[in-house]
Amino acid sequence: xxxxxxxxxxxxxxxxxxxxxxxxxxxxxxxxxxxxxxxxxxxxxxxxxxxxxxxxxxxxxxxxxxxxxxxxxxx
Amino acid sequence: xxxxxxxxxxxxxxxxxxxxxxxxxxxxxxxxxxxxxxxxxxxxxxxxxxxxxxxxxxxxxxxxxxxxxxxxxxxxxxxxxxxxxxxxxxxxxxxxxxxxxxxxxxxxxxxxxxxxxxxxxxxxxxxxxxxxxxxxxxxxxxxxxxxxxxxxxxxxxxxxxxxxxxxxxxxxxxxxxxxxxxxxxxxxxxxxxxxxxxxxxxxxxxxx
Numbered sequence: 402x403x404x405x406x407x408x409x410x411x412x413x414x415x416x417x418x419x420x421x422x423x424x425x426x427x428x429x430x431x432x433x434x435x436x437x438x439x440x441x442x443x444x445x446x447x448x449x450x451x452x453x454x455x456x457x458x459x460x461x462x463x464x465x466x467x468x469x470x471x472x473x474x475x476x
Numbered sequence: 477x478x479x480x481x482x483x484x485x486x487x488x489x490x491x492x493x494x495x496x497x498x499x500x501x502x503x504x505x506x507x508x509x510x511x512x513x514x515x516x517x518x519x520x521x522x523x524x525x526x527x528x529x530x531x532x533x534x535x536x537x538x539x540x541x542x543x544x545x546x547x548x549x550x551x552x553x554x555x556x557x558x559x560x561x562x563x564x565x566x567x568x569x570x571x572x573x574x575x576x577x578x579x580x581x582x583x584x585x586x587x588x589x590x591x592x593x594x595x596x597x598x599x600x601x602x603x604x605x606x607x608x609x610x611x612x613x614x615x616x617x618x619x620x621x622x623x624x625x626x627x628x629x630x631x632x633x634x635x636x637x638x639x640x641x642x643x644x645x646x647x648x649x650x651x652x653x654x655x656x657x658x659x660x661x662x663x664x665x666x667x668x669x670x671x672x673x674x675x676x677x678x679x680x681x682x683x684x
Contacts, residue, residue, distance in 0.1 A: 404550050405547070405550035405551060409547055412543055412599065413599060449673060450673070451591070452591075454588075455592050456592070458580070458587075458588035459547065459551065459592065462577055462580050462588075
């Protein structure tokens with residue numbers, strides 16, 4: 402799943418090598434923490450959070466067979 | 477993206493040299509003339525060579541294809557991407573198993589994939605802009621039929637109750653289907669309210 406987030410985000414930013422995803426997992430939830438170069442923040446959030454929402458939608462679809470709540474935090 | 481600078485007696489010759497070195501055809505590159513060169517007297521004295529910068533054009537179609545293949549693979553779905561190219565438009569059709577997962581509830585996953593692919597493709601080259609459509613199992617067409625029917629059903633309700641109706645938020649290309657379906661309606665009018673991604677269509681009775 403970490404790789405999925407990287408695969409989505411890297412082509413959208415100017416500094417793909419600075420895309421980093423860390424994971425925090427508990428019994429009920431998995432929290433992915435995405436960080437990018439500060440100049441790329443807008444490129445992963447988008448106007449009114451449109452890009453962030455699209456990333457979350459794809460991640461949730463991919464994780465639909467996991468019985469945990471999935472969160473994707475940005476920055 | 478490969479890029480080289482080449483020279484020759486003339487611009488034409490410099491360009492040919494560059495293409496030979498890159499092993500590409502003229503329609504696969506962008507050419508920028510750096511120096512037109514000078515012929516000189518008798519083609520010898522005071523002559524200056526011509527210089528061109530030749531850059532390989534990125535194939536936007538391939539960029540989108542690769543993006544969709546990579547992302548769906550990471551989602552754990554095996555699909556084939558079939559591409560149709562139109563004028564300033566690329567349509568990607570996802571074919572394979574677990575298509576339902578890729579479409580999602582009311583197409584929200586398909587719409588997210590389409591939006592992200594659009595961003596990845598249009599980021600490459602500021603000089604080329606293309607519309608990206610991602611489709612699967614003819615979903616776009618089926619959705620259009622559903623939305624047109626919904627629009628007409630709601631228009632009837634609005635007429636009967638003389639009361640405006642709000643439809644759930646939709647992306648712009650879906651709102652357009654509603655607007656188009658009721659464009660020539662004699663008793664109701666449509667407009668959108670709110671901000672993307674929560675912008676929605678309102679159908680209201682036409683004022684007498």
